[in-house]
Amino acid sequence: MSTGPATGIAVVGCGYVADYYRQCFPLHPGLRLVGVWDRDAERLGVYSRYWSDRAYRALDEALSDREVAIVVNLTTPESHAEVTAQAIAAGKHVYSEKPLGMTTAEAERMRDAARAAGVRLSTAPCNVLGESAQTAWAAVRRGDVGRVALAYAELDDGMIHRTDYKSWLSVSGRPWPARNEFETGCTFEHAGYAITVFAAMFGPVRRVTSFSSLLIPDKRTEPPLPHPAPDFSVGCLEFDGGVVARITNSIVAPYDHRMRIIGEDGTLEMKEPWDYASPVRLRKSQQGRLGRMLERRFGAGFAASTLPPLRKIALRRGRGRPTMDFARGVAELAEAVRDGRRCRLDEDFAVHVTEVTEMLQHPERFARPAVVRSTFAPIAPMDWAT
Incomplete structure (x- = not known):
């Protein structure tokens, strides 16, 4: 540094x-x-x-x-x-x-x-540089869950158009930009939080099989939206190394931001990719009859342990304060320029994330399955995470 x-x-x-x-x-x-x-x-x-x-x-x-x-x-x-x-x-x-x-x-x-x-x-997004994602990635590199085969990401935000979002103000008084969010689409807004993490861990995406739909056209805006974007998408991503991920985006289903990484020996789970301090839970695979019965009764969190975070996040908590360090990506770029090295979130990575996101939100623009043309060089973990 x-x-x-x-x-x-x-x-x-x-x-x-x-x-x-x-x-x-x-x-x-x-x-x-x-x-x-x-x-x-x-x-x-x-x-x-x-x-x-x-x-x-x-x-x-x-x-x-x-x-x-x-x-x-x-x-x-x-x-x-x-x-x-x-x-x-x-x-x-x-x-x-x-x-x-x-x-x-x-x-x-x-x-x-x-x-x-x-x-x-x-x-952006730069959450892959955050403490929670880096802790999970370190666990993958250590082999805590064995060979990774599958990953899930839920990016469901609930029916935002039925909330009191007009009262959502930033600290300097700026309202949440509802119309722009509804017209840009939850997939373009949110999918990157999962794609960046999975791509850093598993390498470039090679094929995308996806579906999207506008389920609730009337978002109760005044005037009505002329071009509302799909409010639901789901896609399967096939990575270079053979890992398959399923990513779901919606502003219809109840709030759920879980990310799970499933290996042959266990599962890692992060509850909230927008919170750099979100705990990373490790659950080893249950193979005995009793363990399987308890898992079915008490859910997938049965017998899970919380991994110690690689370091403590410096953010101050409180109402109106972010739970993720939005400036970390800017700082990473500035440091890369000063040190004359490749930025972890460089232009190749940005194009790749954009291409995969477009395939998720607009599958009609591509063949099925869609072959991803872009690629990027392997991304290094943060220095404090190695």
């Missing part, structure tokens, strides 16, 4: 998620926030005053600031590619919120543009 001068960053997009990033920046002394910008002048003013941050007068001012090495693109998903392209053209490295693009073709254009410009490109 390098200890040179802090890397200057600029935030573009001061919406709901920007507050979570802002709360996490102080966890990383290697990052220095230079300024912020949003196309909504009123929102920019509220955000910059709340955090006492410098507000740029225009996007061009942010992109031409020589103190800025990395642009953190937190704009709406449909704006990601446009803003990222402008930042790349200005010679800036970019860390973008997910997705990198709304299509694989968009993501590939961003990757190729970054390489041509000699800059780095990385995207």
Whole structure:
């Protein structure tokens, strides 16, 4: 890990998620926030005053600031590619919120543009760098569950359109962007939290067999949504090493974020991939008759033990505070640039996650099963996890 001068960053997009990033920046002394910008002048003013941050007068001012090495693109998903392209053209490295693009073709254009410009490109989500995911990955490498054959991820969020989401405000007062979330789709919003973890552990995805549907078109918005995205998807992913994973996304089924990694000798389970402190539970396979009977009676959690976390997360807990370090991906990119090494969440990995996600949300665009064209080099665990 390098200890040179802090890397200057600029935030573009001061919406709901920007507050979570802002709360996490102080966890990383290697990052220095230079300024912020949003196309909504009123929102920019509220955000910059709340955090006492410098507000740029225009996007061009942010992109031409020589103190800025990395642009953190937190704009709406449909704006990601446009803003990222402008930042790349200005010679800036970019860390973008997910997705990198709304299509694989968009993501590939961003990757190729970054390489041509000699800059780095990385995207969220960064939960694979978190303590919980790294603890589970270390258990896989140790062989705690034997040879891994199967993985499950449930990313069900319940019927959000029937909740009081209009009262969901970030700490600086920004409402949760319901319309944008419903039109982007829960798969594009959430699948990456599972894909990144499984791909880091098992390598590139080679084939995807998926199904998606819009089950509840009327999300009770006013006015009605012109283009609501599928609110349910399920897909089977076949990885290079032979592991198969099933990923389910919905904003219909009750809240369930379990991730399970199933090996010949046992199962690992994480309850919440959005919580870096989520415990990792290990349950050895029950082979005796009594063990099988107890498992059937008391459920899959029977005889499970909690693995000690590899380290304690530094986040402060409390209402309105994030349970994951949103800035860790930005810090990883900054460190990779300073050290002259490959970023763990580099542009190849970002394109791969985007391609698999598009196959899950829009299977009609691809052959069945869909063959994944993109790939990436093996990802190294965090230094403190080896």
